[in-house]
Amino acid sequence: MKIKLDPRTKLYMIFIVSAVVMMSATTPFLWAVRILMTVIPIILLMCNKRYASAIRFLFLYAVALVLTFTCITEDSKGIFMAFLVGYCAIIVQFAPAMITAWYVVKTTKIDEFVSSMQKMHVPDGITISLAVVMRFFPTIKEEYAAISDAMKMRGIRFGGGNAVKMMEFRMIPLLFSCVNIGDELSAAAVTRGLGGKVKRSSIVDLKFKVQDYLLIIAFTAVLAVFIYNKYFMK
């Protein structure tokens, strides 16, 4: 079963989850809500056939959670325990945001994203620049790999040499090629009408469906519960 969400729903999810991870869970009920909120994006990942990453996240989160509740008490002492407490706390606290962001990035196409931004009346200037940034990541990755190969061939390696030089060797060719590609890219884009005065249309037809409404309600509820507990309960 494949669940396809509207990009606006996804953005809303990110927004809520990042707000909630900044508030701490104090009662068992809040913990339950928080865990539920984390499980939702994992399930969504599975629905999009991203089993490997879903299982990895689930495992990571579950282990951190179990450790937090069982092994770590107020009397925990020693360096090892200090590290363990630190790691587990960070994972338990921030994994929800990480997983949601991963899900959104992996399942949203650029044109869907652009079209949803347009529907929300975000100015084209912002939308297009964000789209270009997303378009550029794979390019940077390709260029970076090519430069790494070249360095390997020249026998330039980390260790031995100094770190500043290493950065320089990597960054200079990378910057050069990214600037060149960016320049050619925008020249090609303007010859195909980018930046015109007419309103850009989109063949991506975005509509909220049942699953979008359900998720929006669920996440709003989560936020409401946390806010109520933080500010209105004494």
Place this chain on the structure above:
Amino acid sequence: MDNTLTNNDNIISINKVCQQYKGAESESLKKVSLNIKKGETLLLCGASGSGKTSLIRLINGLVPHYYKGEMTGEVTVAGKDISKTELYDLAGIVGTVFQNPRSQFFSVDTDGEIVFGPENIGLEPSEIKKRKEDIVQKMNIENLLERSLFDLSGGEKQRIACASVAALLPEIILLDEPSSNLDIDAIENLRDIIIGWKNEGKTIIISEHRLWYVKDLVDRVLYVKNGHISHEWTKEEFNNLPKEEIEYYKLRPLNIRTDYFHLLSEDKNSDSIDNNANIGLGLEDKDSVILRDFYFSYTNKTYVFFKKKFKESDGSFLQLNIPELRLPKGKVIGVIGHNGTGKSTFLRCLCGLESNCKGTIEIDGKEYKGSQRINLSYMVMQDVNHQLFTDSVKAEVMLSNKDLSEEICLDILNSLGLLDYKDQHPMALSGGQKQRVAIASAMAAGANLLLFDEPTSGLDYSHMEKVGELLKELASMGKTVLVSTHDSELIETCCDHTLFIEKGRAVSLEKV
């Protein structure tokens, strides 16, 4: 005066245009005048830097709107004065296919790319979908839909680029060296696309170094030199130009010698190449570079604790499968084959970039394994910008070998004609000079096996010739040179042998 031009069916008219880019030392176009009729197909030829690209940019408006500079004269395209027309208003009129498929895509997937133009000019979604279906059907690219642009081969990328330009239904189509990164099959494909456009009555202007595939498509040929149009031929005149004249103009030949590629055009069925042919010209040990056990695949075999070694018996799973191969030492060997059949993989494995490939190289009775291969060999990459790291040519060479004395360094630079540039920044040099800096650092590192990945793609005839001579010179110094190429003219200029690779196997090694 301009108003009359549209009446006598000139769709493009360029009137006494001079143009100089900002920061350039001289004019790129000098008083160019040109009229093009509707439905004409035009070929622009001439050396790199002669002004072909600037001419193309005049017509699509990138000059003066995107690339700034000084410009005088008038350009009228389809009745519009270019200098007063915004670029986005030209989008539905002029379409441009650029040279580098890597940098002309705005989307990351093929579908998004085809509809990008129509979306920009705000067409109705239903109309866009209709256009997309039309184009896809016409260009026969169903199999490329819903793919990531980063996974496509050069030829496939260029087809998507053509489709996305055609989706705007422009009357005028410009192609700026479209075949630079393509193999012969992909060029044939491009040719079919151009024929299709021609039959639709579009006005087509092609700037190109490779002439054989366009020579019978064009109505007129313009020779551009130093910023002006110095010659003009009709199709008949051009096709009958004597060989000497073609050479005089430093143009690439009108006919390619297909015999190097006879294996390319034959449809080999996969059975016949399942077994590695016993090739190697019967070379003695001392005259040869012996490669053994080159097996490689980009996907790993499933493993539990340790990666499994690749073996010959893995058969079709492997992207490279060469149990033993003898290459003649001190020669220039052209590595040929289709796009995506393992030429680059072969070179990458050979120079040790793929550490999962456990092949060994034997030269003069000495065997090189694993990372020793990196020291033995050096690859000059297609985009040479990636392998220049320092701020001066001399430092670049010294970087390869810390123990190198300054004398030897200068010697190497001298032998490559780079001595005058020793204190310049490598990035400030021309493409050919950069290539030579990379070669210089390879020589400083003491590499005996020099590998070149498509060194002449997009080069004009005289630059290609220079690269060819350089390769020959390297071979005469005793280096073994392997060059992967689609360029039959390069093979003719410099290669002693051709090695044909198909589906990761070395199929034949022939003398040129």
